[in-house]
Amino acid sequence: MNEEMLRLENISKSFASNRVLDSISLEVEQGLCYAVVGENGAGKSTLMKIIGGIYRPDAGRILFEGQEVKFANPGEAIRAGISIVHQELSLASNLSVAQNIFCHREPTNTFGFIKWNQLYERAKKLFETMGVEIDPRVLCGRLSVGMQQIVEIAKALSLDSKVIIMDEPTSALSEKEVDHLYRIVATLKERKVAVIFISHKLTEVFRIAERIIVLRDGKLIGNLKTGETNRDEVISMMVGRHITDLFPPKSSGRGEDFFSVEGLTRQGKYEDVSFTLRRKEILGLAGLVGAGRTEAARAIFGADPKDAGTIILEGKRLEIRNPMDAIAEGLCYLTEDRKTLGLFLTMKMRFNIVAASLGKFIGRAGFYRFDKIKAQSLKYVDLMQIRPFDDEIKVVNLSGGNQQKALLAKWLCAAPKVLIVDEPTRGVDIGAKAKIHQDLRKLAEEGIGVIVISSELPEILGLCDRIVVFCEGRVSKILENEDLSQTEIMKFATK
Numbered sequence: 001m002n003e004e005m006l007r008l009e010n011i012s013k014s015f016a017s018n019r020v021l022d023s024i025s026l027e028v029e030q031g032l033c034y035a036v037v038g039e040n041g042a043g044k045s046t047l048m049k050i051i052g053g054i055y056r057p058d059a060g061r062i063l064f065e066g067q068e069v070k071f072a073n074p075g076e077a078i079r080a081g082i083s084i085v086h087q088e089l090s091l092a093s094n095l096s097v098a099q100n101i102f103c104h105r106e107p108t109n110t111f112g113f114i115k116w117n118q119l120y121e122r123a124k125k126l127f128e129t130m131g132v133e134i135d136p137r138v139l140c141g142r143l144s145v146g147m148q149q150i151v152e153i154a155k156a157l158s159l160d161s162k163v164i165i166m167d168e169p170t171s172a173l174s175e176k177e178v179d180h181l182y183r184i185v186a187t188l189k190e191r192k193v194a195v196i197f198i199s200h201k202l203t204e205v206f207r208i209a210e211r212i213i214v215l216r217d218g219k220l221i222g223n224l225k226t227g228e229t230n231r232d233e234v235i236s237m238m239v240g241r242h243i244t245d246l247f248p249p250k251s252s253g254r255g256e257d258f259f260s261v262e263g264l265t266r267q268g269k270y271e272d273v274s275f276t277l278r279r280k281e282i283l284g285l286a287g288l289v290g291a292g293r294t295e296a297a298r299a300i301f302g303a304d305p306k307d308a309g310t311i312i313l314e315g316k317r318l319e320i321r322n323p324m325d326a327i328a329e330g331l332c333y334l335t336e337d338r339k340t341l342g343l344f345l346t347m348k349m350r351f352n353i354v355a356a357s358l359g360k361f362i363g364r365a366g367f368y369r370f371d372k373i374k375a376q377s378l379k380y381v382d383l384m385q386i387r388p389f390d391d392e393i394k395v396v397n398l399s400g401g402n403q404q405k406a407l408l409a410k411w412l413c414a415a416p417k418v419l420i421v422d423e424p425t426r427g428v429d430i431g432a433k434a435k436i437h438q439d440l441r442k443l444a445e446e447g448i449g450v451i452v453i454s455s456e457l458p459e460i461l462g463l464c465d466r467i468v469v470f471c472e473g474r475v476s477k478i479l480e481n482e483d484l485s486q487t488e489i490m491k492f493a494t495k
Contacts, residue, residue: 002029004066005194006051006082006163011060013046020046022218023060028163033185033195035209035226037202038238039429040399042215044198045087048165051196052084053077065162081162085152085169087198087400087427093141098123100140101155126154129187131180145337146173146289146455153181157188164188165196170204171426175457175490176288182208200429202231203458214238239431246434247462248441250481254465255279259418259449261300264309269295270473273309277418277449282440284464284481285453287493291470293453294336297420301333302326313417327356330417334407334424336453342407345396349386350377352395352406356414380409385435401432408436418449425459437463457486469493 006028013021021043028034036044049055051062053071062069064080071077074084091100098119099106107115107122123136132150140148149169156164170178185195185208199205205212206226214222214237221237222229257276264273270292277283285293299306302320311318313329320326326333335341343352354361354373361376363369377391384405386398395406404425411419421440425433440463444450454460460467461484469477469492477492 002031002192004028005030005064007063008047008051009061009063011047011050011057011062013043013050013055013058020218021050021057024215024218024220025060026213026220026223028194028196030162030192030194031189032211033189033197033209034211034213035205036196036198036213036215037200037205037234038215038221039431040401041217042238042429043218044215045167047215048084048167048196048198051077051163052082052165054084078159078161081160082165083156083159083161083163084165085156085167087168087171089145089148089152091140091148091151093139095140096137097134097140097143097151098136100151101126101136101158103155105158122158123154126158130154130157130184132177144289144294146177149173150177150180153184157184161193163194163196165198167198168200168427169197170199170201171423173289173455175455175486176494178204200427200433201456202234202430205234206231216240235430238429246430246437248438251280251282251465252445254281258314260310260312261296262310262312264296264299264311265307266295266299266305267307270299270470273470273475275468275475275478277451278466279447279449280444281465282444282450282452282463284460284467285451285470286457286460286467286489287470289455291493292473293470294422296470297333297422297451297453300326301331301420303333327414330415332356332411332414332416332419334411334419334421336422336426338403338407343395343403343410346394348392349381349395349398349406350374350391353377353380353391353409353413356410376413380413383412384409384439400427401429404428404436405432408439412443416448418451419443420451420453422453423455424452425454425456457489460489461486 004027008024008026011021011024024047038044050057053074053076069080101123102119107118109115120136127134134147140151153169170181188195197209209226212224212226212234214234216238255278257278259277262274265271273296287293298304300311302322302325311320318329339345350373354376361369361373381389381391386402386405395403425436440450452464464481467479467481468475469489471493
């Protein structure tokens with residue numbers, strides 16, 4: 001039997017009148033991986049922040065290596081041996097990869113100057129143990145979201161922690177990068193490190209964890225041995241009901257091509273990207289992180305420049321110089337990074353929902369019609385089942401799933417003809433994920449063109465009618481989704 005590393009006894013936490021955690025008790029042993037699952041708002045992240053010293057519990061106590069601890073701040077938890085890899089990236093984009101990993105721990109000479117070569121060598125060796133290739137000298141801001149997540153994990157690994165908490169660490173990773181992470185976790189367990197792994201992806205939960213901790217509405221619902229349970233039981237415990245249809249049926253009958261991209265090129269990013277979109281279908285863009293999917297989508301939307309290429313919608317060749325041009329033509333793009341690029345976190349839900357279509361709410365005198373703005377925002381709060389039902393709440397106070405619904409509502413309010421959604425269910429619980437899938441299918445059936453970019457192959461296979469596979473900046477294959485497997489997609493996504 002492994003030695004107990006961490007014990008939680010009757011941990012409770014409230015914010016104002018909202019009780020987020022209710023008497024949670026849990027034991028964590030060294031050398032094991034514990035998956036913590038539950039819908040958004042179940043209390044997972046709050047519990048981890050209490051363990052990591054970010055929040056103080058209202059009641060209960062924490063024992064670490066047999067001794068009661070009361071961390072006043074994250075620094076104390078880190079020094080004790082507890083690290084958190086947060087879901088939201090905390091990297092300095094204007095610093096190098098190596099500087100981010102070893103911030104305030106850089107090797108210095110007698111005069112206090114950084115030994116740059118030694119710093120870069122340390123980072124290089126760390127990445128070698130992880131089995132990934134990242135240049136330690138490159139600025140973090142130049143890396144993709146997936147690569148930045150790898151750097152976050154490397155930063156935690158560099159601290160030689162005894163307990164490592166990973167909050168949705170694979171949400172931005174490709175299949176290859178996820179496999180690297182699995183190997184890293186296996187190595188940590190061999191070193192007697194306890195790993196706490198928060199994830200909405202049950203496939204990886206069953207692959208990586210020895211125990212599954214289920215939270216619902218701030219309560220501990222189950223503490224299960226992975227080998228003694230199954231996916232349906234875990235889902236039922238998470239949501240309090242059975243979800244049988246994670247993916248809606250495929251298209252009832254696809255129509256003619258009405259949107260096309262021809263010869264889209266940007267030097268060093270992607271080359272000769274061409275595909276068509278048919279009425280009533282959902283088109284998937286698959287491939288490894290960095291394969292050019294997101295870069296091509298951003299160019300279509302006018303967020304990034306392109307060197308060449310033609311975009312045609314309903315027979316009309318579009319001249320798109322910026323996102324405003326794209327929105328005016330009916331092209332909308334739901335970004336993969338909702339907090340930085342998609343939403344105005346400190347603003348009310350109401351203004352987030354109408355942000356991409358403000359021109360529709362200006363009256364004859366040139367003033368905004370706030371009565372119409374309110375009516376429209378409440379319409380989409382209801383349509384998307386955003387909770388709480390309150391368009392005046394600030395978006396920062398919503399759960400991840402409800403933030404994602406708000407982002408989708410923003411683009412629906414703009415009345416798109418073609419909607420490109422990049423990682424539409426990243427960091428979203430299984431109930432919200434099923435709702436978003438159903439909404440996308442409904443949009444497609446109503447005649448709106450839907451293009452889905454996802455690093456989750458089960459999502460691509462379950463949702464899309466055809467799949468455009470990217471490999472190193474090129475379209476390697478366009479596949480009809482009939483009896484298609486993940487292996488078949490990966491064959492064209494890799495060299």
